[in-house]
Amino acid sequence: MSYDTVVVGAGLAGLTAALRLTEHGQRVLVVARGVGATHLAPATVDVLGYLGDARVENPASSVATLVASSRDHPYGHISADQLAAALDWFTTRAGALSYVGGVEENLLLPTALGVPKPSALAPRTMSGGDLRAGGRFVFVGFKGFKDFHPTLIADNLARARLPAPVAARALELELPAGRRVDMSGRVIAGQFDTENLSEWLITALQNRVEPDEHIGVPAVLGLRRADETWQKLETRLGRKVFEVATLPPSIPGIRLFDALASALRASGTRIVLGVRAVGARTNGGRIEAVDVANATGTVSHRTDAMVLASGGFASGGLELDSFGATRETVFDLPLIGMPETDRVRFAPGYFDAQPLSAAGVGTDDQFRPVDASGRPVYTNLHAAGAILGGAVPWKEKSGTGISVATGYAAAGAILAPAAQAVSEAVR
């Protein structure tokens, strides 16, 4: 079998790249060890939440500031226009989730600890939690659901640094009798889809919320019909209702994966999980075929291009062995962001700057991994997402933004290599 592009990785970056390529008529194969970080992270698109210690209000302008001082950052290879285009494209393609927001302003959404966290885009089931305009909020927990603690959320929010005053309180509801104890978010989400938990929730809340309160619930409003359920709650309760992301597995993240994966499958793209890219056949600095190991052996897939979106250390795209050697796991690509002192990989304080945290693959402006001299390792190999070095996404709150932007840009580079030059003005 022969493909236009083989994408390695089924996280947000890989799916984004695959979908854009598919839309342009490419024959694409997605291979991955498993699902990616979509199932862990909230489905928000966080472009840039913090620049150093400062909370970012306008991600577009703060990204420009960031790349001016941090040349290796993945955003350094993408223009402001491309970043905005990537978010626009994503918003329409993940239409089922009805994203709200844009690259000019961050929403401020409460975390499950009650910290206002900046995100550029959020599904509309979550965007009602935007705290910027202030107001009164009630956070609703379900007894027996251990991954959401509304009292702590409310108490922390009441003391959070916010542009307008916020009042918050907590409410805890007993789930209807006869249900399983110790339900996971996934089980509760399933019950919202199939068992009409929304009717129960509407009844339980009807006389217990004030007319001007926004209602925050854990992000478990269903996997298949969440948007419908959310609309019903808003309409029937007559108040803003919003989901708050909590511990993995991320229900909104699974929705996002499902939306992108079904769009891909609808256009005939294969997504093969449970396999591992182990290398490639190359010729003259080009990849000609990708070797993919499955349970019974290795299959070689001929391809004209490849996107490596295998993730960072969390997903197995990068690996640190017990002797202290760090490597990219498919091609042993050159890495940037490595600690200067070989064996000092971690700093003693948890919140200190960690020497290994920005490690990853360095690329040119077409997102092709480069060697120390800046030349592409393979002319048709591109990288996207958490495998890229130069960023500390969990601190910057930039992980999903980098995945969408670089997945989009890597696909763009494959589709139209010449159009990818970055204007000096953005640099």
Place this chain on the structure above:
Amino acid sequence: MSSLEADVLVIGGGSTGAGVARDAALRGFSTILVERRDLADGTTGRFHGLLHSGGRYAVKDPSAARECIAENRILRVTAADCVEDTGGLFVSTPWDDPEYGDQFLEGCRATDVPAEEIPVAEALRREPRVNPDIRRAFLVPDAALDPWKLVWGCARSAEAHGARILPYHRVLDLEMDGERVVGAHVRSERSGEEFGIHATVVINAAGAWAGQIADLAHCTVNVRAGMGLMIAMNHRLVHMCVNRCKRPSDGDILLPLRTACVIGTTDVFVPDPDQTEIRQEDIDLLLDEGEKLVPGFRQARALHAWAGVRPLFEDTAKVAETRDVTRSHALLDHSSREGVAGFLTITGGKTTTFRLMAEAAVDAACEQLGGPRPCRTAEVPLAGSESHELYQISHRLAAREPVPQAEEIICECELITRSRLEEAIKQRDTTSLDDIRRLLRLAMGPCQGGFCIYRATGILHQGGQVDQAGANQTLLDFLEERWKGVHPILHGDQLRQARLDDWIFQGILDVEHLPV
């Protein structure tokens, strides 16, 4: 300033101090124990967890070996809930002289330690991951000991007999009346309150810190701190306590401990028992030695590394190698040594012999408290061990299985239920997640708290034990404390786990921007 009165004041809340307090309380003395931090937060909570059979000392320290096997037999009965009867295996790897096995057997015979040579094939059947190239194998009655359960069992038992146990109470000074110690001036590290405790006898059971306490009475106790490094590995790579059959040295023991296994240890003198820096070369040494015992060790997940300090008592000459210092204990009566009455020091030794040390110390105290009273700790079970039922790894699961849907499990790694957690929070009357960890082993499994710590913080706060600022603070403190043991050994799949935890706490919850 208020003050308390007691027959016996015990300084130090490790196994020795808790054992002394329990022994004294069982003999009917009014007893108070003070500990500057949490119970078992010093050496006891940081050792490898081996209940010695005596095998490790059979050749080089026969008297220590004899003590170990005698105490091993007692603790299997009186502290049954703290002991898992794993058994022990001594193996001659290709790096060990097989003839040492003969000396080992001879030493065990001479010290009453039951030891039996078994065929290599039989040893490998019992321990399939152990190096297949071992040449000899010997069975001994080693076992795994849960240090926190042991110390809290002693403390609860002491309290049941009227003792007061005061963790987080630091001794600021000893009170002297001429050449007699008559009590201590202490400060609560939680409330800041300072008060005096008057006692007929003060027993210094501060282990590696005993010299610092003795200084307060102008007495001299030469205890050196021998730092030992341990690494906890994910899962039980071995079923038994597996020792190298050679003279004890670095990295020669690997033992199962609850859901994990622990490799130990190293031995380095450190000038200050509070300064235990984990060095990369020691980590590498343990991983290399682990590889000799269990091939593939370096690919296994390493969860956590920590260092403990052995209290090594030396009365006279300097010793170059800490392993050559006797591991037997030392009981010092400062009235005969320096003419200071009412003051005893019990130090050296090891956790396996803590009960014997306590007995010796309280025997000596009796002389200053009106005459001998019989010790009962060899017969009376600890709190929690009344049924004499040895701990089994399956206990928590067995309790859960009859009604799997009874309630929420807060820590899936260690199977801790919500009610158990709430009970522990109430029982400890604490605001610290780290205290709860020591009581329940919360967050000590493979994810190192990635999931349960958010939940536990929420429950602690909801129960009203802490306000929002206190909840945030204990969460942040826990993350910092955890990182100390995680970062030195972070590699391979455990780095994936740690990165997931970074995403949870920083990426999803944004803990860095909590209002504190």
